[in-house]
Amino acid sequence: MVAMDINELLLTHEVAIRAGVFFGVLILMAVWEVLAPRRASTISKVVRWGNNLGLVVFNSILLRFIFPTAAVGVAIFVSEHNWGLLNYVQLPSFAAAAISIVVLDFVIYFQHVLMHAIPALWRLHRVHHADLDYDFTTGVRFHPLEIIVSMLIKFVAILILGPPVAAVVIFEIILNASSMFNHGNIKLPAALDRILRLLIVTPDMHRIHHSVEKDESNRNFGFNLSLWDRFFGTYRRQPRAGHEEMVVGIQNYRELRDVTSIHGLLLLPFRNKPDELTVDHHGPRN
Numbered sequence: 001m002v003a004m005d006i007n008e009l010l011l012t013h014e015v016a017i018r019a020g021v022f023f024g025v026l027i028l029m030a031v032w033e034v035l036a037p038r039r040a041s042t043i044s045k046v047v048r049w050g051n052n053l054g055l056v057v058f059n060s061i062l063l064r065f066i067f068p069t070a071a072v073g074v075a076i077f078v079s080e081h082n083w084g085l086l087n088y089v090q091l092p093s094f095a096a097a098a099i100s101i102v103v104l105d106f107v108i109y110f111q112h113v114l115m116h117a118i119p120a121l122w123r124l125h126r127v128h129h130a131d132l133d134y135d136f137t138t139g140v141r142f143h144p145l146e147i148i149v150s151m152l153i154k155f156v157a158i159l160i161l162g163p164p165v166a167a168v169v170i171f172e173i174i175l176n177a178s179s180m181f182n183h184g185n186i187k188l189p190a191a192l193d194r195i196l197r198l199l200i201v202t203p204d205m206h207r208i209h210h211s212v213e214k215d216e217s218n219r220n221f222g223f224n225l226s227l228w229d230r231f232f233g234t235y236r237r238q239p240r241a242g243h244e245e246m247v248v249g250i251q252n253y254r255e256l257r258d259v260t261s262i263h264g265l266l267l268l269p270f271r272n273k274p275d276e277l278t279v280d281h282h283g284p285r286n
Contacts, residue, residue: 014072014169018176025177029136029184038187038203039244041133043260051262052137058262059147071154075168084162093164100163102225104171107157109228111150112221123269124149126250129217130259130268134210134248139183140176143269178224182206201226208239210248216240 030049063070078084086096115125124146131138142150158168182201197205201222209220219236222229229235239246249259258264258271 017169018173021173022176025180026136029180029186033135033185036187038185038207039134041135041185043133043256045135047260048131048133048135049137051260051265052131052141054262055142055265056140059142059144062144063147063151066148067151070151071158071168071172072165074155074158075163075165078158078162079165082162084158084160086164087162097164097167097170100161100167101171101174103161104154104157104163104168105223105225106228107153108150108175108224109222111153112223113234115146116218116221121146121149126253127265127268129210130250130253130265131210132249132254132256132259133185134183134207135185136180136183138210139179139181141265143265145269174224182223197226199226200224204238204243207243207246207248208236211239212247212249212251213240216246 067073069076078087086100091099115121124143127143127146128138128141131141163171178201182203183206184203186203188196188202188204193202193204196202201220201224205220205226206222208216211217216236216239219234220229221234226235241247253259253268253271258268
């Protein structure tokens with residue numbers, strides 16, 4: 001009965017719950033970054049936050065127009081037709097939800113690796129990496145075409161897996177919240193960071209992935225669970241230059257007009273510069 005009540009609550013108020021969590025985490029991270037920043041900012045927060053969050057608004061409107069029901073709608077369709085692997089086995093609701101969240105998290109990890117490995121996808125993904133500072137707004141800064149590709153990948157994963165609808169809602173909430181958290185410009189005690197990153201991706205762990213150094217930016221692809229990087233050999237503990245001194249962004253994309261304004265971000269995938277990344281499983285993992 002409790003499980004049914006939770007499912008009904010999530011489905012009935014999905015948009016309101018997701019929006020509430022999103023803005024709650026956004027405000028929390030904004031305040032946290034002001035009170036305990038990890039790194040000094042190099043660009044005006046007003047400029048960066050305005051354009052990065054403006055891109056979020058643009059993407060949200062576009063996504064609702066193209067996919068009105070998004071991943072949750074696909075999950076409802078799959079559930080109604082009993083499609084997907086989990087609909088062929090009898091599992092407790094909690095177990096099915098837990099498995100679904102872990103599998104979907106792996107899908108996002110694998111998708112992230114592909115974004116770096118395939119040149120056409122990297123063109124889209126470099127909008128996320130070209131940010132010259134690193135904070136919670138970086139975690140929601142994506143080109144609209146990448147958002148569409150990501151959504152289509154999630155659709156395929158849901159069709160194959162057949163996850164409970166509530167699990168998809170919870171996963172989407174976790175994905176947005178964890179992305180803002182692990183991109184946060186916040187300072188955690190070293191001991192706490194070591195404990196947390198045994199399970200989840202921390203800001204210090206993921207910040208390395210935004211280094212201008214290729215052997216560092218091709219590490220730490222995880223967004224929520226940290227185990228995938230450890231298991232597949234893409235984990236790196238610390239950046240060579242240290243977190244305060246490391247340079248973030250992309251080496252050949254440093255012009256403010258290209259990487260800060262919404263107009264520049266929308267055009268960034270179509271600019272030609274020799275910056276293509278490929279996933280390299282060699283090199284130091286210090």
